[in-house]
Amino acid sequence: MEVTFQQVVRQYGKTEALSGLTLNLDGDKIIGILGRNGAGKSTALQIAAGHLKPSGGKVSIFGENPFNSLFASANTLLVHEGMSFPPALRLNAILGEMERAYPSFDKKLARSLLEHFGIPDNAFHIQLSKGMKNTFNMVAGIAARTPLTMFDEPLNGMDAGVRSDLLQVLLKDYIARPRMILLSGHQLEGMEDLFEEVVILHQGRLLHHGNADEFKEGFARISGPASEVRRAASKVQVLELHETLPGMAEAIIMVQPGTTLFMNEGSGLKSTSVSLGDAYVAMTRKKGGIDRVYADATDSR
Numbered sequence: 430m431e432v433t434f435q436q437v438v439r440q441y442g443k444t445e446a447l448s449g450l451t452l453n454l455d456g457d458k459i460i461g462i463l464g465r466n467g468a469g470k471s472t473a474l475q476i477a478a479g480h481l482k483p484s485g486g487k488v489s490i491f492g493e494n495p496f497n498s499l500f501a502s503a504n505t506l507l508v509h510e511g512m513s514f515p516p517a518l519r520l521n522a523i524l525g526e527m528e529r530a531y532p533s534f535d536k537k538l539a540r541s542l543l544e545h546f547g548i549p550d551n552a553f554h555i556q557l558s559k560g561m562k563n564t565f566n567m568v569a570g571i572a573a574r575t576p577l578t579m580f581d582e583p584l585n586g587m588d589a590g591v592r593s594d595l596l597q598v599l600l601k602d603y604i605a606r607p608r609m610i611l612l613s614g615h616q617l618e619g620m621e622d623l624f625e626e627v628v629i630l631h632q633g634r635l636l637h638h639g640n641a642d643e644f645k646e647g648f649a650r651i652s653g654p655a656s657e658v659r660r661a662a663s664k665v666q667v668l669e670l671h672e673t674l675p676g677m678a679e680a681i682i683m684v685q686p687g688t689t690l691f692m693n694e695g696s697g698l699k700s701t702s703v704s705l706g707d708a709y710v711a712m713t714r715k716k717g718g719i720d721r722v723y724a725d726a727t728d729s730r
């Protein structure tokens with residue numbers, strides 16, 4: 430399984446959603462596709478699924494251009510909130526259609542999962558609540574078992590119980606039948622533990638691609654008395670530093686692989702790990718952050 434983007438550009442009028450994205454993914458893995466709002470994640474996934482044509486560059490999925498490719502459409506599935514199904518079909522009939530479209534679709538698994546989540550299979554898709562729609566879509570995506578399955582913000586609107594059950598079943602099914610799964614999202618709780626690799630997009634380009642654990646290990650959060658945090662931070666690359674309580678501060682810093690943070694005993698400093706979500710947000714935050722925006726906006730009054 431190989432997905433490659435070479436210098437891919439995608440324009441929407443004057444907006445450039447992808448500005449020369451180059452990325453190589455291969456192997457059966459669960460890969461997190463992360464990035465701030467507007468970074469180009471959905472556009473990249475829609476291009477990989479063959480739903481959108483790039484304005485420039487080359488994309489290949491299983492060695493083929495996915496756009497208008499029957500082979501690619503039978504072997505890839507993009508699950509997203511805007512998925513639409515024929516309004517006259519009940520859920521059970523939609524599952525029947527998916528079974529015909531995807532050779533590895535497991536209808537029995539899909540029906541059992543719908544029953545578990547209390548979604549009647551004689552309902553129409555349009556009648557479902559937002560969380561139920563996304564649950565149905567994700568169930569269909571898991572049961573399709575396409576060699577490349579992509580989920581774009583799949584967990585929106587779901588309650589915590591449904592989220593954790595779906596992620597558990599996704600992991601179980603992936604272990605039983607490995608395939609390439611791309612997962613994008615902002616609410617990463619529960620999801621980030623599944624990622625073997627992470628791809629971080631920023632302003633339509635690739636900012637980082639690598640092993641998820643190694644990426645996380647490249648960051649640390651130090652907190653404690655503000656003067657001590659500033660002293661420790663002066664020796665390393667700091668992504669973010671702000672006051673918490675009066676006289677106290679915390680910073681997110683970059684840590685070189687294989688190095689240990691040296692902190693004076695009795696300094697009151699504490700070092701903790703940084704979640705994947707906090708790490709990529711810190712990495713892509715504008716200088717000064719929201720504190721600077723607020724200070725600048727209110728200074729002149």
Ligand SMILES: Nc1ncnc2c1ncn2[C@@H]1O[C@H](COP(=O)(O)OP(=O)(O)OP(=O)(O)O)[C@@H](O)[C@H]1O
Pocket residue numbers: 441442444445446464465466467468469470471472473
């Ligand atoms: N149909 C469209 N028409 C015009 N501009 C679009 C369209 N779709 C996306 N864009 C623009 O392309 C850029 C990338 O959007 P995209 O949806 O790919 O980002 P994203 O990383 O998925 O964002 P989010 O996390 O907010 O969903 C944004 O500037 C967006 O406004």
